[in-house]
Amino acid sequence: MSELNEYLNELKASARQVMDGEGTAAEEATLWPLTVELGWLLTAVPEELDGLGLGVHGVSMLHTELGRGLAQVPFLAATLAVDALVQSDIDTKAELISRFTTGDAVTAPLADVSTVTLTDTLNGKLSVVPSADTASDVLVCVDDCVVLVKLHQAGVELSARGTWDTTRRLFDVTFSNVVLANQVVLARGDAAVAMIARLQSLRDFALAADCVGAAAGLLDITIEHLNTREQFGRPLALFQALKHRCADMKTLIDAAEALLADSLSRITDEQLAEIDSQLLAKKAKLVACSMFADVSEEALQLHGGIGMASEHPCHLFLKRSMLNEHLGSGNGNYELDIADHFLAQLA
Amino acid sequence: MMSESDTQTLRQEVRTWLQDNVPSGWRDAMTGVDQESFVQLQREWFGKLSKAGYATPHWPEGWPGGGRSLAEQKVIYEEVARADAPRLIMYFVALYHAACTLMECGTEAQKEKYLPGILNGEIWCQGFSEPNAGSDLASLKTRAERRGDKYIINGQKTWSTMAQYADRCLLLARTDSSGPPQAGQTYLLLDMKSPGVTVVPINQITGDDEFAEIFFDNVEVPVEDLVGEEGQGWAVAQATLASERGLTLVELSQRMRYALPMLAETLKERGLLEDTALRRDLGKVIARVDACCALADQYLLKRISGEEKVGDASMVKLCYAQTLREYTKLGRRISGLQGQFDPDFMRGATQETGNWTLDFMNSYNWSIAGGSNEIQRNIISERVLGMPREPKTWKL
Structure with missing residues (x-):
């Protein structure tokens, strides 16, 4: 375990260095090829499939670092799709994993708002799909079927959605009579249900990590601002009213980070589909996303006028935090899920 | 390990x-x-x-x-x-602060004299806070004047937990007022049965009286009950204040988690299980409590592995105080009008009695005592975040 931790820490340090070099909200066009080149997509892929075998721990660490820099890359979507491939037992799995981790991009929706129905054909709309225009395939989960669908074929229509959060390029993907037989079915039945549950846990943990990293990065920027900006002949950081708000932000961030780390330490990769893991992931996501929303609201206020200027990155954090709250199945549903599970256990 | x-x-x-x-x-x-x-x-x-x-x-x-x-x-x-x-709670000061102070700074004679008594159930209280020295503890004014082989104590202490039951008191008093406030303080062990000691319990807003004021009128303390050196009291107090740091917060956070079913019970009793808004708030609180437990746990693990940093403990305490407030407030909301009746209090129950109005009021113990939330925020912003310290001087 300690050897693994050491390795993770090294990876974290190098990821931090890369992200610091690229700067806040680095462009997808430059950062994505770098992400692929650095092999980050292979982080959670098992060693026997030529990955690093670092599992959900390793990939969470990267999500944190990418969140910190507000990276404009569809890393989360791609890791979900790659994980689905890893879990599948299709013949072409090794080949597809290699393709999607080193060359072509694959994507997946980040919210549970699909209207896609499946018979012999796929119909309906998949929403919140990042960078669908530059990806070759998208992962589609419908009830008890997980399928990889080519994005550039007849019957598939992409429509870019303008979003307040400009660090993600989101698309609606509409399917009209797309023939299932021509796509790659990754799982069906119980296996698909388990796969979908696992993907939800992974997504929730990843979003939690994204929030933790981004909030920590934003607090750093905010404190730097308070330390340098002077009013009334002194740095703003001398005002207790402002210092105390930073202390609250720091405490919220550390608690969310501790919950994420604690939750991850309680499960193995193999348990991700279990109900307890799903619940841990939901709690981590809920706490981290609420925290990031609180922190980014405060940060904007603490920046004063400059925070309202688009040239300053403050608003990018706020917008990412607002979107994050609604990803997955939305914070409100997570609150209910957690309470209802708790109540059911008592009954 | x-x-x-x-x-x-x-x-x-x-x-x-x-x-x-x-x-x-x-x-x-x-x-x-x-x-x-x-x-x-x-x-x-x-x-x-x-x-x-x-x-x-x-x-x-x-x-x-x-x-x-x-x-x-x-x-x-x-x-x-x-x-x-x-x-x-009646033995907390004895088992932790008194014992750790004696073990770290006491003489062999003091250890022999006092530690067995603590094991036998002697009750100790802490004489630190004063009416005008709360958050600013260093400004305390209770005097200890050396006369021959005795110190003569005059002054007043307050917020002393369980002082009305205490056999002995850990006293921080001033032997010298000439230097900066932290200097000139002296740490003494005081027998609460000494002539001139008067204890007046403080009636709390909950109906309980866990705290008391202590008045000292020419109380004599023999020189052999001096801990450390005269004038070094502040350092002695700092060295041992944090002896249970982390452990109590782990325990309290866990208690909060184990008491969560009581929130659900109240929800059920009040027939509010179908209230979506309250259920959502319950979900939020459950997750917050888990986060608080995780933070406390992580902190203690850092202590165990020697990776603790200054200010870490402040974050745990602030997080706990705020989570407890939110938690008890939800209980109070769920209790509705019924929660405003039958103001029975429970002695020594601390938190999570299921009487949510009482628990809510008791939650202020944790945001005020032991370094208020505001003091913790000072520490976090200055020591963890590296923000500048408060200017020392002021004028109107």
């Missing part, structure tokens, strides 16, 4: 013992009762815990129950929380 199986063995042992020994129905027995019954329960519980060796796990090896590692102490605290055992 403890192995996983050692931890499990200890955990099982403590769990079994607690199952057999926690006084059943102690909360009911403590509701609305007089002080004597409360003191009786505390004494009995201390006697049992102490005999079993679970009251002094933090004492050094060689002492009964002592020699436990932090990891082992953590297990014991977690199990105490899990069993919803009474908290030893």
Whole structure:
């Protein structure tokens, strides 16, 4: 375990260095090829499939670092799709994993708002799909079927959605009579249900990590601002009213980070589909996303006028935090899920 | 370092013992009762815990129950929380602050004289805070004047937990006013039965009176009860204030988690299980409590591995105080109008009695005592975030 931790820490340090070099909200066009080149997509892929075998721990660490820099890359979507491939037992799995981790991009929706129905054909709309225009395939989960669908074929229509959060390029993907037989079915039945549950846990943990990293990065920027900006002949950081708000932000961030780390330490990769893991992931996501929303609201206020200027990155954090709250199945549903599970256990 | 199986063995042992020994129905027995019954329960519980060796796990090896590692102490605290055992609030200062002060800074004679008494259930209180020295403890004014082989004490202390039951007091008093406020303070061990000591309990907003004021009128303390050197009291106090740092917060956070079913129970009793807004708030609180437990846990693990940093403890305390406020507030909201009736209080219950109005008011104990939230925020912003310190001077 300690050897693994050491390795993770090294990876974290190098990821931090890369992200610091690229700067806040680095462009997808430059950062994505770098992400692929650095092999980050292979982080959670098992060693026997030529990955690093670092599992959900390793990939969470990267999500944190990418969140910190507000990276404009569809890393989360791609890791979900790659994980689905890893879990599948299709013949072409090794080949597809290699393709999607080193060359072509694959994507997946980040919210549970699909209207896609499946018979012999796929119909309906998949929403919140990042960078669908530059990806070759998208992962589609419908009830008890997980399928990889080519994005550039007849019957598939992409429509870019303008979003307040400009660090993600989101698309609606509409399917009209797309023939299932021509796509790659990754799982069906119980296996698909388990796969979908696992993907939800992974997504929730990843979003939690994204929030933790981004909030920590934003607090750093905010404190730097308070330390340098002077009013009334002194740095703003001398005002207790402002210092105390930073202390609250720091405490919220550390608690969310501790919950994420604690939750991850309680499960193995193999348990991700279990109900307890799903619940841990939901709690981590809920706490981290609420925290990031609180922190980014405060940060904007603490920046004063400059925070309202688009040239300053403050608003990018706020917008990412607002979107994050609604990803997955939305914070409100997570609150209910957690309470209802708790109540059911008592009954 | 403890192995996983050692931890499990200890955990099982403590769990079994607690199952057999926690006084059943102690909360009911403590509701609305007089002080004597409360003191009786505390004494009995201390006697049992102490005999079993679970009251002094933090004492050094060689002492009964002592020699436990932090990891082992953590297990014991977690199990105490899990069993919803009474908290030893009457003995807390004796077992932690007094004992640790003596062990770290006391003379051999002082250790011999006082430590066995603590093991036998002597009650100690803390004489630190004063009416005009709360958050700004360093500005305390109670005087200790050296006359021959005695110190003569004059002044007033306040917010002293359980002082009305205490046999002895850890006293921080001023022997010199000429230097900066931290200098000139002296740490003394005071016999509460000395002539000139008057204790006046403070009636709290909850109806309980856990705290008291202590007045000193020419009280004599023999020189052999000086701890450390004269004028070094501040350093002595700082060295031992944090002896249970982390452990208590782990225990309290866990207690909050184990008491979550009471929130659900209140929701059910009030027929509000279909209230989506309240259920959502319950979900939020459950997740927050888990986060608080995780933070406390992580902090203690850092202490165990020696990675603790200045200010880490402040974040845990602030997080706990705020989570507890939110938690008890939700209970109060769920209780509705009914929560405003029957203002019975429960002695020594601290938190999570299920009387949510009481619990809500008691939550202020944790945001005010032991360094208020505002003091913790000063520490976090200055020591963790590196923001500049408050200017020392001011004028209107």
